[in-house]
Amino acid sequence: MRQKDAEHYKALREQAESLIAMQKESVIPPDQTEIARVFHDLTVYQIELEMQNEQLRLTQAELLGAQKNIDQLFDLAPVGYLILSGKAEILRSNRTLHDLLDYHGDEFNNRKYFAQFVYTDDLIIFNARYQAFFKRPENKRIELRLQKRQGSPVLVELSGRLVKSVTPQQIIQYGDFYLLVNIVDISARKQLEEELRLAAKVFENSDEGILITDHQSRIVKVNPAFTAVTGYEADEVIGKSPAVLKSHKHSPEFYRQMWNKINREGSWQGEIWNRRKNGDFYLECLSINAITDQFGRASHFIGIFSDITRRRHDEQQIEIMAHYDALTDLPNRVLFNERLKHSIVRATRHKQWISVLFLDLDRFKNLNDTLGHFIGDLLLQGVAKRLKACVRESDTVSRFGGDEFMIVLSDFEDEQTVTLHTAEIAKKILSELTKAFDLSGNKFMTTTSIGVAFFPKDGHSVAELMKNADTAMYHAKGQGRNNYQCYSDDMREQALTRSTLENDLRSALENQELVLHYQPVVNLQTAEIVGFEALIRWRHPKRGLIPPDQFIPIAEETGLITDIGEWVLHSACRQLKIWHGAGKSTLKMSVNLSARQFMQHNLVEIIKHVLELNALEPHYLELEITETVIMKNMNQTAKMLKNLQHLGVSISLDDFGTGYSSLTYLKLFPVNILKIDRSFIRDILEANDDKVIVNSIIAIAQHMRLNIITEGIERPEQVHYLKSQGCQFGQGYLFAMPCIAEECLFSVKDFSQENI
Ligand code: C2E
Ligand code: MG
Numbered sequence: 001m002r003q004k005d006a007e008h009y010k011a012l013r014e015q016a017e018s019l020i021a022m023q024k025e026s027v028i029p030p031d032q033t034e035i036a037r038v039f040h041d042l043t044v045y046q047i048e049l050e051m052q053n054e055q056l057r058l059t060q061a062e063l064l065g066a067q068k069n070i071d072q073l074f075d076l077a078p079v080g081y082l083i084l085s086g087k088a089e090i091l092r093s094n095r096t097l098h099d100l101l102d103y104h105g106d107e108f109n110n111r112k113y114f115a116q117f118v119y120t121d122d123l124i125i126f127n128a129r130y131q132a133f134f135k136r137p138e139n140k141r142i143e144l145r146l147q148k149r150q151g152s153p154v155l156v157e158l159s160g161r162l163v164k165s166v167t168p169q170q171i172i173q174y175g176d177f178y179l180l181v182n183i184v185d186i187s188a189r190k191q192l193e194e195e196l197r198l199a200a201k202v203f204e205n206s207d208e209g210i211l212i213t214d215h216q217s218r219i220v221k222v223n224p225a226f227t228a229v230t231g232y233e234a235d236e237v238i239g240k241s242p243a244v245l246k247s248h249k250h251s252p253e254f255y256r257q258m259w260n261k262i263n264r265e266g267s268w269q270g271e272i273w274n275r276r277k278n279g280d281f282y283l284e285c286l287s288i289n290a291i292t293d294q295f296g297r298a299s300h301f302i303g304i305f306s307d308i309t310r311r312r313h314d315e316q317q318i319e320i321m322a323h324y325d326a327l328t329d330l331p332n333r334v335l336f337n338e339r340l341k342h343s344i345v346r347a348t349r350h351k352q353w354i355s356v357l358f359l360d361l362d363r364f365k366n367l368n369d370t371l372g373h374f375i376g377d378l379l380l381q382g383v384a385k386r387l388k389a390c391v392r393e394s395d396t397v398s399r400f401g402g403d404e405f406m407i408v409l410s411d412f413e414d415e416q417t418v419t420l421h422t423a424e425i426a427k428k429i430l431s432e433l434t435k436a437f438d439l440s441g442n443k444f445m446t447t448t449s450i451g452v453a454f455f456p457k458d459g460h461s462v463a464e465l466m467k468n469a470d471t472a473m474y475h476a477k478g479q480g481r482n483n484y485q486c487y488s489d490d491m492r493e494q495a496l497t498r499s500t501l502e503n504d505l506r507s508a509l510e511n512q513e514l515v516l517h518y519q520p521v522v523n524l525q526t527a528e529i530v531g532f533e534a535l536i537r538w539r540h541p542k543r544g545l546i547p548p549d550q551f552i553p554i555a556e557e558t559g560l561i562t563d564i565g566e567w568v569l570h571s572a573c574r575q576l577k578i579w580h581g582a583g584k585s586t587l588k589m590s591v592n593l594s595a596r597q598f599m600q601h602n603l604v605e606i607i608k609h610v611l612e613l614n615a616l617e618p619h620y621l622e623l624e625i626t627e628t629v630i631m632k633n634m635n636q637t638a639k640m641l642k643n644l645q646h647l648g649v650s651i652s653l654d655d656f657g658t659g660y661s662s663l664t665y666l667k668l669f670p671v672n673i674l675k676i677d678r679s680f681i682r683d684i685l686e687a688n689d690d691k692v693i694v695n696s697i698i699a700i701a702q703h704m705r706l707n708i709i710t711e712g713i714e715r716p717e718q719v720h721y722l723k724s725q726g727c728q729f730g731q732g733y734l735f736a737m738p739c740i741a742e743e744c745l746f747s748v749k750d751f752s753q754e755n756i
């Protein structure tokens with residue numbers, strides 16, 4: 001007997017004996033000693049047994065309690081428990097597992113095999129691996145999906161321990177070995193892992209540079225995009241401060257404010273210039289976020305940035321393209337408008353004056369058409385350069401497209417200053433532009449017409465100032481180009497008249513408002529009428545008789561001249577035919593051709609047609625063109641003149657002496673007659689200059705076998721002088737005013753009778 005048991009037994013016996021001692025007197029008679037002893041012993045035994053029984057009962061109750069605790073622990077463990085046999089029969093399972101799969105205990109226990117809970121798609125994994133897992137579960141884990149009661153899967157991890165059955169009961173119940181399996185729901189963990197994997201992928205593959213620092217601003221991690229932008233490999237910057245990227249383009253104040261905001265609000269966003277490893281500056285769009293620990297203290301800072309140097313450069317390019325003229329680099333219309341608006345605001349505030357100059361190069365289109373756009377572009381660039389040189393740095397010179405330029409001069413105290421200064425600049429521009437341009441080895445000249453409008457006198461808005469400067473510019477063109485004109489209200493009046501005239505002219509032909517007057521051309525030697533010049537007039541229903549100078553330019557610009565010109569040719573030829581029919585069969589007819597008419601590609605056909613229609617020989621028709629028309633496009637002119645000559649019509653050079661008058665060109669063109677302009681005749685008797693000019697023109701004409709007609713003869717003395725110089729023909733009020741056909745022959749007759 002073991003020491004402990006012996007002591008226990010001895011204690012029991014002592015207790016039993018003291019109980020009997022208390023009962024002895026009454027129960028056992030004193031004389032029956034032997035029996036009494038035996039009885040005593042039996043009683044002791046009985047008591048001992050009872051006491052032992054009691055002890056056993058207590059122990060059993062304790063055991064049951066303990067068992068219950070263990071069952072509870074088993075059931076309520078934070079992980080699922082499962083006892084499986086080698087064949088994966090479920091021997092026992094806990095509530096945590098039931099709960100995980102949404103089963104009641106009974107329902108769960110009704111199923112015999114664990115495979116019945118495995119998600120169908122994962123059965124193959126389970127079946128394939130279970131045996132190996134059962135035999136040696138150490139360090140093995142099976143991840144698979146179980147199927148919840150409603151059918152949805154739940155991802156779990158199985159780990160296990162092989163246990164040897166010890167009690168006979170276990171052997172009967174579980175077999176020799178059983179598997180104790182832990183089942184853990186790993187969905188959340190997996191999701192987290194997945195998120196981390198994703199985050200890592202984003203970090204690695206992001207197009208944006210990412211830089212993570214610890215709370216002491218030491219770089220702890222950078223991504224490949226960081227390296228791509230900055231040129232620094234991760235190991236070159238880890239442990240260092242982001243200051244390695246500093247460009248020193250920002251003030252300490254900039255960084256102070258940035259960190260203030262991060263500390264206060266946890267983040268900062270903005271644009272910042274940094275520097276790459278190779279020393280290049282770059283602009284990045286950066287956002288910095290503070291990462292806080294559980295105590296709210298910043299533990300890390302994450303900087304995410306993208307390199308926007310290129311984008312900014314592109315934006316700037318777009319800005320330039322939107323506001324500057326690509327050819328000349330001058331501000332364009334859009335920027336000009338902005339600047340002028342700005343100047344107006346400032347001038348209004350400071351009570352200052354501004355001037356707006358509208359420039360249009362003279363005859364630029366001609367140059368562009370004949371010499372090509374390349375030369376045209378070079379000229380515009382040259383002009384732009386000279387214009388800029390003519391004004392102050394602060395003044396705006398802009399190109400409005402084509403050959404139009406605008407200039408704003410600002411900051412003038414009063415009207416007098418602005419007028420004076422603007423006049424100076426305008427004159428300077430006019431003279432600068434007339435200096436020859438050297439364009440790819442050739443010298444070219446140009447002139448410009450300038451219109452000026454002043455703020456506040458001529459307008460308060462951008463639109464008004466520009467419109468009035470434009471009107472003034474047109475006026476300058478009308479004044480013979482190569483000059484500047486300041487806007488006046490009369491111009492507006494004129495512009496208005498012009499625009500109504502333009503409108504009316506469109507219907508003038510249809511309404512038969514156009515008429516021809518005829519002025520005789522006289523042989524000065526014989527006083528015979530040799531022909532007539534057809535001169536157009538417009539009988540305006542409201543304005544009366546309008547002379548050609550006032551509407552031919554409008555007809556030219558609007559293109560109406562082609563129809564009007566054709567009408568003149570028809571009417572004049574028809575009239576000539578009538579006179580021929582009336583016996584004046586030697587008379588010739590002169591018809592004026594304007595520039596645009598002369599450039600008409602089918603002019604020869606038209607003339608041919610008109611002559612045929614009126615059954616007129618071509619030599620009865622003279623066409624008058626001015627020198628300027630000839631000089632405009634010499635190649636084309638020469639061709640046209642040859643064709644006309646071939647047709648048999650004569651050509652006169654009208655207003656001779658007033659234009660370019662290059663006598664050398666005369667040789668090149670087949671011209672028959674020179675009409676000396678009336679401005680030379682008017683004072684010919686008094687002005688020596690005019691005499692010299694007229695005499696030399698006559699001499700040259702004679703030398704070149706050209707006929708001469710002098711225009712504007714008003715006095716008989718002029719006839720005498722011109723006759724003495726050998727001039728053959730003349731025209732003028734002296735002989736006859738231009739008049740309608742019906743009156744013509746009479747007036748001529750009168751003259752013939754009086755003066756022969
Ligand atoms: P032009 O061809 O030089 O015509 C001569 C102009 O001088 C005419 O003016 C005529 O009336 C004027 N004149 C004639 N004799 C005298 C005189 O003794 N003294 C003065 N001071 N003037 C005299 P008009 O008719 O006003 O024509 C002006 C210009 O208009 C013409 O100049 C011509 O270039 C143009 N023109 C006239 N008719 C037509 C036409 O049918 N078609 C085209 N394209 N132009 C025309
Ligand atoms: Mg004429």
Ligand code: MG
Pocket residue numbers: 654655675677678711
């Ligand atoms: Mg003339």
